[in-house]
Amino acid sequence: MMEEKGELSPEVQPGEEKKRDLDLNALFPGKEYDLNRLFPDEGMKKLLHDLKRNKREIDRFIKSLNLEEEG
Numbered sequence: 001m002m003e004e005k006g007e008l009s010p011e012v013q014p015g016e017e018k019k020r021d022l023d024l025n026a027l028f029p030g031k032e033y034d035l036n037r038l039f040p041d042e043g044m045k046k047l048l049h050d051l052k053r054n055k056r057e058i059d060r061f062i063k064s065l066n067l068e069e070e071g
Helices: 002-008 014-021 042-070
Strands: none
Touching: none
16 A cells, blocks of 8 residues: 555655756856746756856866866
């Protein structure tokens, strides 16, 4: 019965809320056009969000390598 309960509760979908909250204009500030209108597809918004996050992680990794070389 526990399995049925999990399947029947539609409000327990954390991925859904996160998709609606993605604001490309806030993620990529300084653009002259509305990125949310340019990329209305939620899948594309998530992809761009993930790319931005991955770029930050790569930049941090490169920075840590530079710090190790200097030290």
